[in-house]
Amino acid sequence: MICSACPRHCNIDREKAQGFCKSPQEFRLARAALHYWEEPCISGKNGSGAVFFSGCTLRCVYCQNYEISRENKGVTVSDERLVEIFESLISQGAENINLVNPTHYAERLAELFESYKSPVPIVYNSGGYESTETLRKLRGKVDIYLPDLKYIRPDKAQRYSGAKDYFYYASKALLEMRSQVEDVFENGMMKSGMIVRHLILPKNTNSSLEIIDWLCENLPDTYISLMAQYTPCGSLDGFDEINRKITRREYDKVVDYALSKGISRLFIQELSSADKKFIPAFDFSGIM
Numbered sequence: 001m002i003c004s005a006c007p008r009h010c011n012i013d014r015e016k017a018q019g020f021c022k023s024p025q026e027f028r029l030a031r032a033a034l035h036y037w038e039e040p041c042i043s044g045k046n047g048s049g050a051v052f053f054s055g056c057t058l059r060c061v062y063c064q065n066y067e068i069s070r071e072n073k074g075v076t077v078s079d080e081r082l083v084e085i086f087e088s089l090i091s092q093g094a095e096n097i098n099l100v101n102p103t104h105y106a107e108r109l110a111e112l113f114e115s116y117k118s119p120v121p122i123v124y125n126s127g128g129y130e131s132t133e134t135l136r137k138l139r140g141k142v143d144i145y146l147p148d149l150k151y152i153r154p155d156k157a158q159r160y161s162g163a164k165d166y167f168y169y170a171s172k173a174l175l176e177m178r179s180q181v182e183d184v185f186e187n188g189m190m191k192s193g194m195i196v197r198h199l200i201l202p203k204n205t206n207s208s209l210e211i212i213d214w215l216c217e218n219l220p221d222t223y224i225s226l227m228a229q230y231t232p233c234g235s236l237d238g239f240d241e242i243n244r245k246i247t248r249r250e251y252d253k254v255v256d257y258a259l260s261k262g263i264s265r266l267f268i269q270e271l272s273s274a275d276k277k278f279i280p281a282f283d284f285s286g287i288m
Contacts, residue, residue: 021104023055032286049094113141130173145177225267
């Protein structure tokens, strides 16, 4: 299959070569386990059934999951094995199946969900750099969208993720996601809906305020999660401005601005979340 699933439009046959995401046609995973550190309405008491896909369409220089996003650590699994992994997580009490960084496998997942019907919600947890054409294939198959909105300024997107056109595509993608799902809660758990995440970067708070403005204007009733968990990871040589955690002043500036805009559907984090102990071990748990 010639792959053009994401905005990179590599147009290569993934059975013979690898594009920007460095992924084969087959699913490649690094971890599948109950995860307790998502938003409360996603993790709940039992944990979210997080399935981490290897490879990435962004490969951000600061990615905390760099082992799988940049180094592509993982093992290849069949469609049948992936379903077994889903079922194992559900049997452990997973509140949902949380597809972490699935963008480069979106078309394959759309095909899989034609036959596999999960008894718990399917969460699409992505970096936001999506093709609307690909997302449309997921309509009716994804229950909860959990995208990032990382950047609004092209220079920042290019510097940190090599994607100058990030906001052009992400803004359209978020609108498409919103059109597909309505917010539904049951006993405090999200069963359907959308939460937009924004990771606040050091010395980038003005960009964060611009993102909040866009969200207020274009997705006024959508839940927003302002994340304080930024932790310098990987090699940040030449990126001194982001080679530290954010400060209380930086985080409060963004949160206070969101509140001043009248945003009430807001998730906030403790600064203590910026700790490498919260980064999962990509040791193939639940895969092998």
